[in-house]
Amino acid sequence: MIPNISLLKIDTEGHVFSVLKGASKMLDNIDIIQFEFNQSRIYSHALLKNFYELLTNFHFFRLDTTHLIDINLYSSGNEIFAFQNMITLSHRITESSVWKKKTKQWVKKI
Numbered sequence: 001m002i003p004n005i006s007l008l009k010i011d012t013e014g015h016v017f018s019v020l021k022g023a024s025k026m027l028d029n030i031d032i033i034q035f036e037f038n039q040s041r042i043y044s045h046a047l048l049k050n051f052y053e054l055l056t057n058f059h060f061f062r063l064d065t066t067h068l069i070d071i072n073l074y075s076s077g078n079e080i081f082a083f084q085n086m087i088t089l090s091h092r093i094t095e096s097s098v099w100k101k102k103t104k105q106w107v108k109k110i
Helices: 016-022 024-029 040-044 048-054 097-102
Strands: 005-010 030-037 058-063 068-070 084-090 107-109
Touching (some): 024 030
Antiparallel strands (some): 030 084
16 A cells, blocks of 8 residues: 555546545545546536545645635535646645645635
8 A cells, every 4th residue: 555645646538536436545645636627527427526525635726827726615616617627635734834824825715
């Protein structure tokens, strides 16, 4: 078993949710997960809501060109089926004092 994964980038053309479900026993060992969320989720029947339900120990952000958009609280309005990159950070990171002090300038709340 791999003890820790700092960054897991998943690019599986619409099968991200299946990959994460298959890795469910390892999720506690991952710090950051980056994946695309787009119209291919329609065909794979995976809503963003499913990701929130699976990744309960992660904080959700949408990547923008200059900052992270905090979308940690689920809303159906977050179900945008257009190209976007998502970042989920383990709560170990987002609850740390370093994160809280250093990130205010590049995290935007919606």
